[in-house]
Structure formats: C-alpha cells, structure tokens
Amino acid sequence: xxxxxYISNLLSNKYILAFIAVIxxxxxxxxxxxxxxxxxxxxxxxxxxxxxxxHSSRTATMxxxxxFIAFSITLIIAALLLGLPKLQLMNILAIIGGTLLLMxxxxxxxxxxxxxxxxxxxxxxxxxxxxxxxxxxxxxxYNIFGLEELxxxxxxxxxxxxxxxxxxxxxxxxxLDGLAGTIGTITSLSFGFFYFINDQTTMILVSxxxxxxxxxxxxxxxSRKRKIFMGDSGSMFVGFLLAYxxxxxxxxxxxxxxxxxxxxxxxxxxxxxxxxLLDTLRVFxxxxxxxxxxxxxxxxxxxxRLLDMKFSHKRAxxxxxxxxxxxxxxxxxxxxxxxxxxxxxxILVVPLIYASPWLFTRKEGKIRxxxxxxxxxxxxxxxx
Numbered sequence: 001x002x003x004x005x006y007i008s009n010l011l012s013n014k015y016i017l018a019f020i021a022v023i024x025x026x027x028x029x030x031x032x033x034x035x036x037x038x039x040x041x042x043x044x045x046x047x048x049x050x051x052x053x054x055h056s057s058r059t060a061t062m063x064x065x066x067x068f069i070a071f072s073i074t075l076i077i078a079a080l081l082l083g084l085p086k087l088q089l090m091n092i093l094a095i096i097g098g099t100l101l102l103m104x105x106x107x108x109x110x111x112x113x114x115x116x117x118x119x120x121x122x123x124x125x126x127x128x129x130x131x132x133x134x135x136x137x138x139x140x141x142y143n144i145f146g147l148e149e150l151x152x153x154x155x156x157x158x159x160x161x162x163x164x165x166x167x168x169x170x171x172x173x174x175x176l177d178g179l180a181g182t183i184g185t186i187t188s189l190s191f192g193f194f195y196f197i198n199d200q201t202t203m204i205l206v207s208x209x210x211x212x213x214x215x216x217x218x219x220x221x222x223s224r225k226r227k228i229f230m231g232d233s234g235s236m237f238v239g240f241l242l243a244y245x246x247x248x249x250x251x252x253x254x255x256x257x258x259x260x261x262x263x264x265x266x267x268x269x270x271x272x273x274x275x276x277l278l279d280t281l282r283v284f285x286x287x288x289x290x291x292x293x294x295x296x297x298x299x300x301x302x303x304x305r306l307l308d309m310k311f312s313h314k315r316a317x318x319x320x321x322x323x324x325x326x327x328x329x330x331x332x333x334x335x336x337x338x339x340x341x342x343x344x345x346x347i348l349v350v351p352l353i354y355a356s357p358w359l360f361t362r363k364e365g366k367i368r369x370x371x372x373x374x375x376x377x378x379x380x381x382x383x384x
Contacts, residue, residue, distance in 0.1 A: 026216045028074070032066050062228075064231050082205075088202045090134065098126040098127070099237040107231075138162065138250060139155050182218070182320070183321060188208075188245065195249070206245065267342045268331050283301055303317075330346075
C-alpha cells in the first residue's frame with residue numbers, strides 16, 4: 001500500500017504522468033510487435049499488394065491491435081495508480097469500450113471485409129457509448145455564424161457526426177508508410193499540450209498514451225525488415241480517439257479559466273485535424289464530380305502527389321506532418337481575432353498550404369516551381 005501511494009503521488013505530477021504515459025506503450029510495443037509480425041506471417045494474414053497499393057511485397061497487417069493493447073494497458077494501469085474519481089474512471093471505461101468495438105470491427109474488415117453501411121453503424125454505436133454514457137457533447141456554437149447554445153438533440157447529433165467524420169477521415173489517409181502514425185502523433189500531441197497546460201489529468205493520460213502507442217507503431221511501420229501496417233483495426237479506433245480529444249478540447253473551453261487557454265478552441269481543433277479533414281473533403285469532391293462513389297479507391301490523395309514527385313514514403317509523411325504543424329501555428333497566430341474571421345482565414349489559407357505540393361515539381365533530384373511552359377518562355381525572354 002505504501003508503494004502504491006508513493007507511485008500515485010508521483011503520477012500526480014503532470015510532467016511525470018506525461019512521461020510515463022508515453023514510455024509504457026513504447027516498451028509494450030517493442031516487446032509485442034515482433035510477436036504479432038511472426039504470428040501474422042505464420043497464419044498467412046499478410047497484406048498482398050494490388051495495382052493501386054503503395055507497397056510491392058506482402059506485408060504484415062493488423063498493427064492496430066498492438067496500438068490498442070499498448071494504449072489500453074497504459075490507460076488502465078495509470079488510471080488505477082492515480083486513484084481517479086469514479087466519474088473519470090467511468091469515462092476511461094467508456095473510451096476503452098468504444099475503441100475495443102472499433103478495433104474488432106476493423107480486424108474483421110482487414111480479414112474478410114465489411115460493408116460501409118455496417119462499418120458506419122458500428123461507428124455510430126461506439127460514438128453513442130461516449131456521447132450518451134459520459135455526456136461528452138458539443139454544447140455550444142461559440143458564436144460561429146451566430147450560433148450559441150445548442151438544443152440537446154442537436155448537440156448529440158452534431159457530436160456523433162464529428163466522431164463519424166474524423167474516424168473515416170483518418171481511416172482514408174492511412175495509405176502511406178508512416179503517414180497515419182505521424183499525423184496521429186502530431187494531432188494527439190497538440191491536444192495533449194493544451195490539456196497539459198490546463199492541468200486536465202485524465203486527458204493528459206489519454207493524449208500522451210496515444211502518442212506513445214503511435215511512436216511504438218512507427219518504429220515498425222517505417223522498418224524495412226520488420227514492417228507492419230496499421231490496418232483498419234488501428235486507423236478507425238485512432239480516429240475515434242482523436243475525435244474524442246477534439247470534442248473534449250472544445251467542450252472544456254468555456255469552463256476552463258486560464259491565461260494559457262486558446263481563444264476560440266473550435267478553430268484550433270479544426271486546424272489540428274485539418275489534414276485528414278481537408279484531404280477527405282478534397283477526394284470526395286473529386287469522386288462525386290467524376291460520378292463515382294465517395295468511398296471508391298483512387299490516387300487523388302495529397303500524399304499521392306508527393307509520391308509522384310518521387311519522394312519516399314518517409315519523406316512524404318514528414319512533409320505532410322510539417323504542413324500540419326504550419327497550419328496549427330497559423331491558427332495560434334490568428335487566435336486573438338474575431339472567431340468568424342479566424343474561420344474564414346482558415347478556410348482560405350489551409351487549402352493553399354496543403355496544395356503546396358502542386359506548386360512544385362521534382363526533376364533530377366531538384367525541386368523547382370511547377371511553372372507552365374509558356375510562362376517559362378515569357379520569363380526567359382524577360383531575362384528571368
């Protein structure tokens with residue numbers, strides 16, 4: 001009992017809590033991924049490349065199972081040692097319940113496939129576990145377009161829609177080695193930073209445990225010899241956790257009084273999640289314009305442009321991660337402006353930032369502006 005009390009007091013320090021929340025899943029990952037890769041190989045559950053695949057050889061999949069295990073173990077151990085109040089423990093149980101549901105349906109999708117309708121149905125059910133049992137909802141419009149306090153039913157429906165949107169947006173960007181892990185790490189770390197400076201103990205634990213789980217995954221996802229993919233078993237529940245953090249971040253904003261608070265948290269949440277949201281919106285618009293299903297596969301994602309420029313998977317993921325950070329810093333820069341002005345600036349600037357790969361071309365290892373030939377001729381005549 002004395003040892004447990006000592007550890008509990010130790011974890012009450014938010015710096016130590018954040019450190020432990022990152023380290024435990026990394027250590028769990030180091031020990032469990034080799035076992036999972038071996039098991040998947042022996043059971044012949046490898047991902048076989050097809051014409052539109054980003055990889056050329058059979059690769060182990062279902063790495064999301066280990067991400068879930070590392071995250072859940074960390075969450076449970078830390079929550080028990082912290083001696084969290086009953087209400088916060090109920091919230092953590094709801095998180096684990098929702099993520100477990102999505103992880104299992106993701107495994108089924110990885111192995112035998114599942115229809116989009118059934119997948120969305122399970123996602124709605126998982127979101128309802130959080131919204132109805134923990135009452136985590138978007139309760140206010142924050143004066144965006146004049147919207148203020150929302151009716152209960154509208155609040156519930158909007159919150160569930162956000163869960164579905166973020167889950168599927170994150171699932172759709174998981175098409176490149178390191179991309180989902182990198183964006184997920186940046187996103188969770190960004191939310192974790194704001195929870196950290198506002199002393200939100202439970203959310204610090206959730207955010208940094210996910211960061212550690214994704215860092216452990218990236219070590220193997222970017223490996224050449226022992227590579228493993230996240231699969232739907234991981235991308236859906238990671239998207240679920242990112243949506244949970246975003247909604248909790250927005251929801252706690254009016255109640256938290258701190259000099260470190262971000263003005264107009266909804267805008268910051270959109271900026272943090274900007275890459276998967278914008279990429280999904282972009283490919284959906286293209287597919288609908290081409291009279292195809294929004295869920296049909298193609299090569300219209302932003303990361304495909306970087307691959308066409310002959311960037312490796314690692315460099316493409318790094319570039320997109322850096323662009324995500326630029327968007328977050330831009331949102332911080334304009335955070336003192338009127339909220340609707342922030343929103344308009346974000347809509348204007350964010351697509352330009354993520355469209356930057358189309359402004360350049362890469363030839364013979366050199367990156368140059370993608371200037372049309374007739375403009376080059378005019379510039380050459382002018383002496384440029």
